[in-house]
Amino acid sequence: MFHYLDNAATTPVRPEAVQAAVEAMTQGWGNPSSQYALGKQAAERMKGWRADLAGALGCMPEEVYFTSCGSESDNWAIFGALELNRRRGKHIITTAMEHAAVLEPLKALEKQGYEVTCLQPDRWGELDPAQLSAALRPDTVLVSMMLVNNELGTVLPVKETAQAIKKAGCPALLHCDAVQGFLKVPFTPKELGVDLLSVSGHKIHAPKGVGALYVRKGVRLPPLIRGGGQEGGLRSGTEATSQIAAFAAAARLGAVSFQEDAARMAEIKAYTVARLAQEVPGAEVLAPGGAPHILPISLPGYKSEVVVRFLSDRGVYLSSGSACHRGRPSHVFAALKLSKALLDGALRVSFSYDTSREDVDALIDGLKGAKEQLFTTLS
Numbered sequence: 001m002f003h004y005l006d007n008a009a010t011t012p013v014r015p016e017a018v019q020a021a022v023e024a025m026t027q028g029w030g031n032p033s034s035q036y037a038l039g040k041q042a043a044e045r046m047k048g049w050r051a052d053l054a055g056a057l058g059c060m061p062e063e064v065y066f067t068s069c070g071s072e073s074d075n076w077a078i079f080g081a082l083e084l085n086r087r088r089g090k091h092i093i094t095t096a097m098e099h100a101a102v103l104e105p106l107k108a109l110e111k112q113g114y115e116v117t118c119l120q121p122d123r124w125g126e127l128d129p130a131q132l133s134a135a136l137r138p139d140t141v142l143v144s145m146m147l148v149n150n151e152l153g154t155v156l157p158v159k160e161t162a163q164a165i166k167k168a169g170c171p172a173l174l175h176c177d178a179v180q181g182f183l184k185v186p187f188t189p190k191e192l193g194v195d196l197l198s199v200s201g202h203k204i205h206a207p208k209g210v211g212a213l214y215v216r217k218g219v220r221l222p223p224l225i226r227g228g229g230q231e232g233g234l235r236s237g238t239e240a241t242s243q244i245a246a247f248a249a250a251a252r253l254g255a256v257s258f259q260e261d262a263a264r265m266a267e268i269k270a271y272t273v274a275r276l277a278q279e280v281p282g283a284e285v286l287a288p289g290g291a292p293h294i295l296p297i298s299l300p301g302y303k304s305e306v307v308v309r310f311l312s313d314r315g316v317y318l319s320s321g322s323a324c325h326r327g328r329p330s331h332v333f334a335a336l337k338l339s340k341a342l343l344d345g346a347l348r349v350s351f352s353y354d355t356s357r358e359d360v361d362a363l364i365d366g367l368k369g370a371k372e373q374l375f376t377t378l379s
Contacts, residue, residue: 010202032045065213090113092109096118152336154291180203194216265292311367
C-alpha cells in the first residue's frame with residue numbers, strides 16, 4: 001500500500017484509457033494510411049479520437065495535432081513560430097518559471113542570435129501583466145507563457161498577455177504550455193487568445209508517450225517531420241493509435257467530470273493546508289497557487305531530497321520539485337528569491353481526482369516523523 005501525491009509528475013492511467021488502448025491494439029490495429037477496410041476503419045477511429053480531444057480542449061478537430069509528449073509540442077511550437085516569423089524579428093519573451101521544455105530551446109536560440117527577455121515572478125509566483133506589456137517590442141516574434149506552473153500551481157496571465165500583444169500591434173505569436181492546466185483549470189484556446197498550445201497525455205490519466213499541439217486555424221506552422229503526410233502533413237509518421245486512443249478516452253471522460261474533479265482536488269488541497277498548520281509546526285506553504293492540484297510547501301532546515309527518501313521508505317510519494325529536474329535545484333523555487341532554509345526544504349505535493357484524505361493523513365504522519373527523526377542530523 002502506498003500513497004501517491006506526485007500527480008504533477010505523472011498520473012496513473014485510468015481503466016477506461018487502458019481499455020481504449022487495448023482495443024486499438026487488438027481490434028483496430030490497422031494503419032490509418034492504408035486504403036483497404038482495416039486501414040479505413042483505423043482512420044475513422046483517428047477522426048473520432050481527434051474530435052474527442054478537441055471537444056475537451058474546446059477547439060476544432062482540425063486545430064489538433066498529435067505528438068509524442070508535451071515537450072515535443074513545446075519544441076515544435078517554439079521553433080515553428082520562429083520559422084514562421086523569421087523575417088519579422090529575433091526577440092522572444094518568456095518567464096523564469098517555464099518548464100525546461102521551453103527554457104532549454106530558448107537557451108539554444110540565444111546562441112543563434114535571438115534575444116530572450118525572461119519575466120520574473122514575485123515572491124508568491126505571480127506575474128504582473130504590466131511586465132509583459134513593458135517588454136513587448138516591434139521585433140518581438142514569440143511569447144511563450146505557461147498556463148499553470150508545474151511546481152507552484154500559479155495560474156499565469158495568459159489571456160491578459162494575448163490582449164497586450166494585440167494592443168501593442170507587434171507580430172508575436174503566443175504559445176502556451178498548458179500541460180498542467182488541461183482539465184485542471186477552465187479554459188479554451190480561444191478564450192485565452194493563444195496561437196499555439198501544448199498538452200500531454202500522462203498528466204490527465206492517459207499513458208506516457210502521447211501529447212498534442214493546438215495550432216490556431218490560420219497559423220501556417222511549418223512541418224515538424226516530413227514524410228508520409230500524416231497529421232495534415234505537419235508531423236509525418238504512422239500514428240501511435242493505441243496511445244492516441246487512450247489519450248482521447250482520458251480527455252473525454254475528464255471533460256465530463258471536470259467540475260467535480262476540480263472541486264474535489266481543491267477540497268483535498270485545503271484539507272492538506274489545514275492539517276499542515278495544525279500538526280506540522282514550521283511547515284510553510286510557499287505559494288497558494290490558483291490551480292487545485294498543486295501545493296508547494298517547505299520544511300525549513302531540512303534537505304528536501306532526504307525528506308523525499310524518508311517519506312518514500314514509508315510509502316508516501318511526492319517530489320522535491322519538478323520530476324524533470326532529477327535532483328538539481330529547482331529554477332522555479334529559486335525565482336521566488338526564497339531564503340536558503342525555505343529553498344532547501346522545498347517539496348511539491350500534487351493531487352488527483354482520486355486522492356483521498358487518507359493519502360494526506362499519511363503525508364502528515366510522515367512529515368511529523370521526518371521532523372522527529374531527521375532534525376538532529378539536519379538542524
